[in-house]
Amino acid sequence: MKESKEATAVKAKPKLSTHIRYVVLALIFVNIIINYMDRTNVSIAMPEMAKDIGLSTVQQGLIFSAFGWIYAAMQIPGGILLDKLGSRITYTISLFFWSVITVFQSMVGNFGQLLGLRLGIGFFEAPVMPANNRAVSYWFPDDERGTAIGIYSSAQFLGLAFSTPILFAIHKSIGWQGLFIVTGVIGIIWSIVWYVIYHDPQKSRWIGADELEYIQAGGAITEEEFIKEKNQQPKAKLTWSNVKKLFNRRLIGIYIGQFAISGTFWFFLTWFPTYLTEAKHINFLQSGMLSSIPYLSAFAGVILAGYVSDRLLKGKHSESFARKLPVITGLLLTLLIMGANFTTNPVLIIMFMSIAFFGNGLATITWVFVTALAPKELIGLAGGMFNFCGALSSIVVPIVIGFLVANGNFSSALVFIAFIALLGALSYIFIVGKIDLPKTNEN
Known part of the structure; x- marks a missing residue:
């Protein structure tokens, strides 16, 4: 029955009267660009800011990690809030308030003030990634979801690729205070745009009936399924039964993997500008x-991972092979970051960094495992737990690197990043194991 529905959906695809799901994907794409722009602006401002307000490398590491302290702690409450309010309202509240706090960062004069504001940004950004995953689960069928997740995940890289030189230029032109003001105002404006435009599929005024039927027949979560699951059992609560569902072997494996993948990302998001300068x-x-x-x-790695994974899944390959191949390959490529320790040539340094980050991009498709492995009624909570484990790296990695580079030498920091990437690859190989699951997302 499921296969016949999917076959019908595939045949109907070229004849769809609307393609609103791609508009939704574009909105999510911009959300993430703004999200990561507001995470990375402090790393660009840090070299000059540290001199102006007097920050040691250890204090800088604490500032970089402060975002992650409360961001990680709020993943579970954020997931519960998301399942109650939905992506539209949750995202609007989060985006507006973290953007206001971004503006306030332009007024800091000491370590304590900056630390407090970074905690505030972490608080309001906590539901973001689970909200993205929820929106895509509602708007995209199974055999398009990997590509959709790959595209929106790529926004963090593509957005940073093009915005970073601009942010450096803004900083150079109007100082670190102006940098925070500009990036904060952009987010405030976009929060209004998101609220006005985004709705779940069955509440959207723009979606055609054929597109709605297509995405639902293809396995997208529907409002009816959501209500049915909600009425049948407690939803997104920390009952003992739900805790056990969130900590089966395969989910634990992807939690470990997410910590490893995020660890590399947080090096680039925090210490990378300081490393170069x-x-x-x-x-x-x-x-x-x-x-x-x-x-x-x-960015290229993320796009390639989503496309290749979906193509393999549509072919004769198992879901286990199709979903895990890009992740394991990417984590192993990340080990090449250590190559930068053996050269002072800027071209070679960037080459090693680019290969490592390409691998990180390949591995970032891991959000697809949340949809594949978590029970439908716990997608928000499982996504919060998954993102919590990734957020732990935003706490650990900046602080550890802050201590490792206290003598001005980054060599041990790069070895540390390679080590946790290796742990992530081993987790997907031996702990996650084979994941040939039906596409109904049921455990």
């Missing part, structure tokens, strides 16, 4: 241009 002595504006190359590489 302070450790490799590349001038400020040149660092802005060079730092965009690894982000573009990661």
Whole structure:
């Protein structure tokens, strides 16, 4: 029955009267660009800000990690809130308030003030990634979801690739205070745009009946299924039964993998500009241009991972092979980040960084495992748990690197990043194991 529905959906695809799901994907894409722009602006401002308000490398590491402290702690409450309010309202509230706090960062004068504001941004950004996953689960059928997740995940890299040189230029032109003001105002405006345009499929005024039928026949979550599951059992609550569902072997494996993947990302998001300017002595504006190359590489990795994974899944390959191949390959490629320890040539440094970040991009498709492995009624909560484990790396990695580079040498920091990437690859190989699951997302 499921197969016949999917076959009908595939045949109907070329004749659809609307393609609103792609508009929704574009909205999510912009959301993530703004989200990561507001995470990375502090790393661009940090070299000059540290001098202005007097921050040691250990304090800088604490500032970089402060976002993750409360971001990780709020993943479970954020997932519960998301399942109650939905992506539209949750995202609007989050985006508006973290953007206001971004503006306030332009007024800091000491370590404590900056630390408090970074905690505030982490608080309001907590539901973001689960909200993205929920929206895609509602708007995309099974055999398009991997590509959709790959596209929206790529926004963090593509957005940073093009925005980083611009942010460096803004900083150079109007200082770190102006940088926070500009990025914050952009987010405030976009929160209004999101609220006005986004709706779930059955509440959208623009979607055609044939597109709605197509995505639902293809396995997208429907409002009826949501209500049915909600009435049948407690939804997104931390009951003992739900806790056991969230900590089966395969989910634990992807939690470990997400920590490893996020660890590499948080190096690039926090310490990378300082690495280029302070450790490799590349001038400020040149660092802005060079730092965009690894982000573009990661973007290419994400797009390739989603496309290849979906193509393999549509063919005769198992879901286990199709979904895990890009992740494991990407984590192993990340080990090449250590190559930068053996050269002072800027071209070779960027080459090693780009290969490592390309691998990180390949591995970032892991959100597809949340949809594939988590019970439907717990997608928001499972997504929160998954993102919580990734967020732990945003706490651990910046602080550890802050201590490792206290003597000005980044070599041990790159070895540390490679080590946790290897742990992630081993987790997907031996702990997650084979995941040949039916596409109904049921455990």
